[in-house]
Amino acid sequence: MTGHDVADSIERRSGVSLWRQIADRILQAIATGDFAENAALPPEVALAERYGVNRHTVRSAISALVQEGVLRAEQGRGTFVLSRKRLSYPIGARTRFSAGLQGQTSERHIVLLASSIEPASPRVAEGLGLARGSEVIRLETRGEADGRPVSRAAAWFEARRFAGIDKAMAQTGSITASLARFGVDDYLRQSTVLSARHADAADLADLDLQPGAIVLVTVAVNVTPDGQPIQFSESRFPAERVELKLSAL
Amino acid sequence: MTGHDVADSIERRSGVSLWRQIADRILQAIATGDFAENAALPPEVALAERYGVNRHTVRSAISALVQEGVLRAEQGRGTFVLSRKRLSYPIGARTRFSAGLQGQTSERHIVLLASSIEPASPRVAEGLGLARGSEVIRLETRGEADGRPVSRAAAWFEARRFAGIDKAMAQTGSITASLARFGVDDYLRQSTVLSARHADAADLADLDLQPGAIVLVTVAVNVTPDGQPIQFSESRFPAERVELKLSAL
DNA sequence: CAAATTTGTCTATTGATATAGACAACTATA
DNA sequence: TATAGTTGTCTATATCAATAGACAAATTTG
Missing domain, CATH: 3.40.1410.10 (Chorismate lyase-like)
Structure with a gap:
């Protein structure tokens, strides 16, 4: 009876857009250390599969977090965690x-x-x-x-x-x-x-x-x-x- | 320099839909006692003007709160607060x-x-x-x-x-x-x-x-x-x- | 250099969200 | 019994959110 751990938890037609929910999940993963600081995030396709959404939706989430100064995206290389701990x-x-x-x-x-x-x-x-x-x-x-x-x-x-x-x-x-x-x-x-x-x-x-x-x-x-x-x-x-x-x- | 008190604080294209933001505001108004328990909410048109949105958007918010058991709407009479305080x-x-x-x-x-x-x-x-x-x-x-x-x-x-x-x-x-x-x-x-x-x-x-x-x-x-x-x-x-x-x- | 990997941009389509207006249904009150 | 005030329903339109696919641009690796 294991494996329900983090579980998929994206809710549709909830009044909160999917990209915002995914941005929150990424923020949380950073806060708990699931995504280490200065390390690369999984590639967009992998994140899309993980959260069960389209790649473009993941991109919206990442773009919001780049705007907030939490992530930095580099074409060809990957997307990196900037944020310090709380x-x-x-x-x-x-x-x-x-x-x-x-x-x-x-x-x-x-x-x-x-x-x-x-x-x-x-x-x-x-x-x-x-x-x-x-x-x-x-x-x-x-x-x-x-x-x-x-x-x-x-x-x-x-x-x-x-x-x-x-x-x-x-x-x-x-x-x-x-x-x-x-x-x-x-x-x-x-x-x-x-x-x-x-x-x-x-x-x-x-x-x-x-x-x-x-x-x-x-x-x-x-x-x-x-x-x-x-x-x-x-x-x-x-x-x-x-x-x-x-x-x- | 007064009057900014509660201020309108509805954010558009934020990833959180307007009806969900307004539902949150209503919940908070109930929690702080701005909307008293068992009393009627202001009519939908008044709320729409207050939050700067269309009446239908307010209706979506109210409908969600009715679903959650916080409000009860009665046609012709008004919408009433059911929820207790926190x-x-x-x-x-x-x-x-x-x-x-x-x-x-x-x-x-x-x-x-x-x-x-x-x-x-x-x-x-x-x-x-x-x-x-x-x-x-x-x-x-x-x-x-x-x-x-x-x-x-x-x-x-x-x-x-x-x-x-x-x-x-x-x-x-x-x-x-x-x-x-x-x-x-x-x-x-x-x-x-x-x-x-x-x-x-x-x-x-x-x-x-x-x-x-x-x-x-x-x-x-x-x-x-x-x-x-x-x-x-x-x-x-x-x-x-x-x-x-x-x-x- | 070539191939693989990854992010960036573009077009197109569908469904949810928000606005607008009109009118019906119900309630309370003068 | 009118009238005013309120919630409920309907149609229509515009914008945002999400999906889909294709390809460009940059980087890393063999």
Whole structure:
């Protein structure tokens, strides 16, 4: 009773085109090591047979992955895997953007995309323990490692207590450092809720993804050591480039 | 600079058909509470305008969701939301299947789908601290809550130490109870790595999903209190029905 | 150099996807 | 009982997705 292992799993008339399904399969094969990095993919005819589709359909999938920078095709030689492995992004009580990526990348930083003051939505108000409609500061940021976007986040802070945190963030490029300016020397992650969905238009633009990509979504509340909520955030990670490692708290 | 909030995010020629993208958006709107349960959806013409597509395209999306049992359409009246919210599945040092779902569902259990003895793959061997190729027992299980599948998992145990755990699992329906028969009274989750991908054919079948659905994937190692690895597992959760709540370890 | 292998390009055909418009069928309400 | 609002069905058309076959262009190998 073996051999059903990976099995053919191409679904027709599913709303997802065959070339996109095959592109996903190839991405997954790279992620699991089935297709080694820098090695050649099987030739197009072999892939077509393997997935039970026409060669041109395989070509569409490959062409999309070449567009995404995952593969490089060379006429007469073959098609080669470029993509590196996924980043392993640590999540725990003391999650900090740069701390946990040490050793995996040579360069990493956070870019402040936008900031605004707005009334707290019910969800944000509940997370921060504020009255509904209280003013909060929202920071939109993007995390980058080795020049590639690896996260996209919105963070909300109580506007009264953290007035000017947007400027601090713009200067320091670090939420930890910005919070320190307001007397927050330490903070803990109180809760994290995790889900996944297809990337929307904003995700596609900010994370440099192709349509159909998946994002991991975390919704988290950070608190001071004495339990006072200071930050509510929603982060999105491109599933093809990032995995989340849940570390001991 | 407001008003980009949810924004239109329908992508054309992306390999994912418009009706499937809109179905996903509706599912998400239900999950976030934008479309309340048991309430009527906006009429088809309104939805078509909202997403910038033809009414017939919206109808295709709705028809798929009716097929999935999420919506019910009534001629002359409207289209109504049937689906409940996502289950919030706790992940932490003492993750147990049924413990954390209390209060969210009335009925829950684990079904043993299959079991086998096989040589440990490099990944499994490393997780369990065994020599590559050592014999391990694999259990394939499905978790159900209120009659709907909410997880699908493969778990590996050292074959020598846990010979017969497959039968124990079939009898008790509980991994915790089965481990207790082998003298394991307590265990902790040592590590969890999280990712997301499109469901493959086996996921679609076992989790009762439609093509294009997303699954959350966790890869975890459980250890005894003194740090000895006893269980390596890979679990898949349907993202449309489950979210993962990371609890304090 | 010749042959084999592999990717690239072209034409043609079929079926699925998306748009457009018109009208029927059913429900709720004034 | 009209009328307005909603879902259901039909026809028609244009574009995208997938298959099929043939051959060109580049590379590697004997």
